[in-house]
Structure formats: C-alpha cells, structure tokens
Amino acid sequence: MDTVLLASVPPPGLAARKKERTRQQLAQAAAQLFYERGYDATTIDDIVTAVDVSPRTFFRYFPTKEDLVVALGQTGMGSFLDALAERPAGEALLTSVERAIQNSFELPWQDTTRVRSFLSLLHDTPVLRARWLEESNHNRGLLAAVIAARTDGDPSGTRNLLIAGAIVLAIDTALQVWFNQDDEDNVAAFVYRALAELTTPLLSP
C-alpha cells in the first residue's frame, strides 16, 4: 500500500499519461530547437520529426506555434494566484505578494540558466514577446480579481486593475533588468526590490 501512497497521484490511466508525455516531448523538443537555431528558423516539421508525430497532431496540443512560449514559460502563475488568495486580507498586500512568490516562483527561478534562455528567446523574437505580453495581460485580469476580493470586490475597478498591473509590471521589469546585467545573481531579489518600489508614489503630486 505504501507504493500507492508514495506514487505521485495514482496514475490517471495509460492513455492520459501517454498524452501528457507527448505534450512534454513536443514542448521540450521545441525549446531545444528554438534555443539552438531560433524560433523562426524552426519549423513545425522540425519539431514533430524530433518527436515522431504527425504535424496535424502538433496542433491538437498547441493551437499555434506561438503558444509553445506559454508552455515554456509556465513557472507557477497558477500557484501564485492560489497562494495569494489564501493570505489573510488584513495583511499588507506587499507582504502577501512576497509570501505568495516564495511559495510559487522562487523555486523555478533558481534555475537561472533556464530563466535566462527563456528571456533570451523573448528578447530575440518580437512575435513571442507579443504573445507573452498577452499572457501577462491575461494574468493581470486574474490577479485583479484576487486583489478585488481583499478590497472592494470590484475586479474591473481602476484602482484594482492598476495595482494588479503594477505588480505584473514590477515582476516583468525586474526580470528584464536582471537579464540585462551579467551577474548570475538571485532573480527573486530583483523582483522583491522592484515590488518595494511600489510602496512609494510613482508620480510626484
């Protein structure tokens, strides 16, 4: 019985596992090819040949070639939002955000070479950067909803949208600044420093 308890969730069926594995293989093969020769120089044919599936199958896993960037950039935004939602509403928002980041982003961010590769891909490929910004924009909406639950309950209110946008902005900016310096320094430290800037007014009255 121990083996069942230890198994990371009893297998959800052979077919489902096979499916998940194919998905991972596609994402991983794409990542390697993108990093080797660039996004534009990598065709769908290249990717599916490496995994040995048909081109048609690729589009059953990823609606477009661009959507691969979302899979590659998955580092735990979902768990961040969950963690933030569970923080007490009385706590200072900055503290809640920091704690939520600790339990979601900090671990994946420790693999600095991986983070750097990903940011490098975004840096070199405008179309991927655009797709990623759209993803950030989507996350901003989700974050605004979580914040609204702590404040006035209006996820479409200007103030909540601004706060959510500022948090996403701080994270993105910190990653960008970290990427543009050569030190293999702690990514999270850059993010916390950027977030702290938001406790002072960004515009003088």
Add this chain to the structure above:
Amino acid sequence: MDTVLLASVPPPGLAARKKERTRQQLAQAAAQLFYERGYDATTIDDIVTAVDVSPRTFFRYFPTKEDLVVALGQTGMGSFLDALAERPAGEALLTSVERAIQNSFELPWQDTTRVRSFLSLLHDTPVLRARWLEESNHNRGLLAAVIAARTDGDPSGTRNLLIAGAIVLAIDTALQVWFNQDDEDNVAAFVYRALAELTTPLLSP
C-alpha cells in the same frame, strides 16, 4: 508667394505623395473591412482588391497583416514623447505628463466612436491585442528614456522603467475602463483620473 507659405510643407515629390496615399488607402480599407466583418474573416486579398493593388504590394507597406493595427492606432505617441521631452525638468512629472497629453492625445481621443471601434477590435482579436501590447511595450522603453533625461539619466534603471510602465499602464487601463462603461464620456478624463492614482503608493508598506 503666399500660396507657398500656406502649403503644408512644399510637396515632397509626386512619387512620395502617391506612396503615402496608397498607404492610407490600404489602412483605411482594412479598417472598414475589419470593423465590418472582423479581422480573421478579412483576407489580404479582400484588402488589396478594395484598393486595386497586388497582394505583393501590400507587404511592401506593412510587414505583416497584424501591423495594420499599429497604423490604425496611431494617435500621436510620437508627439506625446516630443511634448513631454520639452517640459521643464523641474516641473512635477504628473503635470508634465498631463500637459503633454493635452497637446497630443486629447484631440484624437475626442472622436469617441473611432476610439471605441479600435478598442472593440482589440477586444475581439487576441492576436491584435498581443501586437498592440508589444507596441505599448516598445513605447514604454522610449518613455523611460525621456523620463531618464529628467532624473538620473539611466533609461534602463528599474525606477525609470517602472515609472514609464506605470504611465503606459494608467493610460491603457483608463481606456479599458472607459470602454467597459456605456457612457460616451470624455476619454481624457478617465486617463487623468488613472494617472492621479499613481501619486499614491500602489502597495502599502
């Protein structure tokens, strides 16, 4: 001689005028078709047929179909940056931004139906929204450079990038909030209100 003085810049040659006219015709035809039947349902063939040029010519004016959205959204970001750069460095940044907006965006924003059509297009078309966010991201970099000239001179510094990002964020958010309410109210007022929020800390310490 008066006629020469009154002419809005002596004509830059027949060829150049013809070229500019074709560009405008393409953008205008595309806008009308997009608003009528949507972005995806409009093909390059549809657009070039309306203007009577070859498909190949279209791509000599716009690198991609998506880039049309940049032409349609052109409302004076260039003049905004110019106006802001000319404000005295001693002035409060909020004041400088407000004045610069008055001299650049306010006029085009008065055509509320046009603004609403454009935002509607962005709302309905994820790929255009992504392209537009990338444009905003680019403008953020330019804005950071202008702001840096007033402060510490570092256009890649975290603080300057955050301030620039927050201003762009406030504008985008204000437009979004305005779009989501039904009143045909003053667009600029929404933007000024959002900018004013930036004079208070977005996160409590």
Add this chain to the structure above:
DNA sequence: TGCCGTGTGACAGAAACTGTCAGCATCTGC
C-alpha cells in the same frame, strides 16, 4: 472477448508571407 470513445495519421486546401525578376513611372543631371 468485444464494443465504444478518443487520439492519431494522411490528405486536401486556405491564407500569410517571401524571393525574384521584368516592366514602368518618377527623378536627376546634363
């Protein structure tokens, strides 16, 4: 074992691009 649902491959086709080249209009120097 045998049926059912779902994932897969193969094919055809639309649409967005890109390279190339010859023809024509505009511009420039004389």
Add this chain to the structure above:
DNA sequence: GCAGATGCTGACAGTTTCTGTCACACGGCA
C-alpha cells in the same frame, strides 16, 4: 527636354502555418 539612374509595381513560384475531414488503431470498460 532628354537619357540614364532609381525605385515602385505586378506576376509568379514556393514555403510555412493552420484547418477540416475521415478512416484507423489503441486503450478503457463491461
């Protein structure tokens, strides 16, 4: 005012991304 240089245009062929469709096979279930 003219001849050559420059640059825009259309036509064509080709690649790549993405979509609809259908028959087939494999795993899940009784």
